[in-house]
Amino acid sequence: MTISQAPAVPTSAASAPARRIRRLSEREVVDRDALDALLDGELVGHLAAVVDGAPIVVPMGYARVGDHVLVHGSTGGGFALRAAAAGATVAFAVTALDGLVFARSLFDSSMNYRSAVVYGVLEEVDPAEADAALLALSERLMPGRPAxxxxxxxxxxxxxRVLRLRLDDVVMKARAAGASEEPDDGEDHAVWAGVVPxxxxxxxxxASALTPQGAPLPDSVAALRTATDRPPRLP
Structure with a gap:
């Protein structure tokens, strides 16, 4: 999937996303780098599917590895594994809230955000590759901890079991702007309006109850507290 910040128009049918934003279509994002930044910057997504005739939505940690999103589940009958076995189409949603937009009316107030929904069929990662896939998931969520x-x-x-969802059918939407206002909009401009990031x-x-007092903080935990390499917020 190739993706450019809309309103850019894909140059060919082969590069066009399978689904399009209909309402506020100018907020559609079709830039693969922006999609990767969103997926790599968040830790939790929501997996949705219809299983046994009922809709189910489950929040879960995930990792993007190349052109796939990886999730994991229990072999004891987790719903994701059942959906994969049934070949059901699932949706996986990730959202980053970047700020609240305070307008001079509640109607015009909004949020700045980036969101993406990935559609497709879950595939079970080959058991021979499960060890490496689980390590990739762990490294994404807790960098350095496996060592x-x-x-x-x-x-x-x-x-x-590790399951993967290919990034072939994705819709991404974003808002990154201030409050709606015009010099002659008739609003009382003495009322504050703006964005709170x-x-x-x-x-x-x-520390856990059984961790000895004074045990050194591991490098993986120390690195989280000092990390400055999170993907930048959109302005």
């Missing part, structure tokens, strides 16, 4: 802890046991790997930061690490 600090014991290796996964064969039993643990056998109890877990939303930032995030990791808190103070809290």
């Amino acid at each position: 600090e802890v014991r290796p996964m046991t064969r039993k643990e790997i056998a109890a877990t 939303l930032g995030r930061a990791w808190g103070e690490p809290q």
Whole structure:
């Protein structure tokens, strides 16, 4: 999938996204770098599918590896694995809230955000590649942690299945603007309007009850607290 900030028009049918934004279509984003930045900057997505006739939505950690989103589930009958086995089409949604937009009316107030929904059929990663896939997931969520802890046991790997969803059918939408206003819009401009950006930061690490007092903070945890390489917010 190739993707350019709309309103740019894809140059060919082969490069056009499979689905398009209909309402506020000018907010559609068709830039693959922007999609990767969103997926790489967030940690939780929501997987939705219809299983046994009922809609199910489950939040879960994920990792983008190349042209796929990786998720994992239990071999004991997790809904994602059942959806994959049934060949059902699923949707995987990721959203980043970048700020609140305070306009001079509640009707015009809004949010600045980036969101993407990936559609497709989940594929189970070959068991021979499961170890590497689980490590990739762990490195994405807790960079550096796999090197600090014991290796996964064969039993643990056998109890877990990694599923992937290809980034072929994706719709992305974003708002990155201030409050709607015009010099002659008739509003009272003495009323404050603008954007309150939303930032995030990791808190103070809290040791578990069985961790000895004074145990050194691992590099993976220290790196989270000092990380400055998160993808930049859109202006």
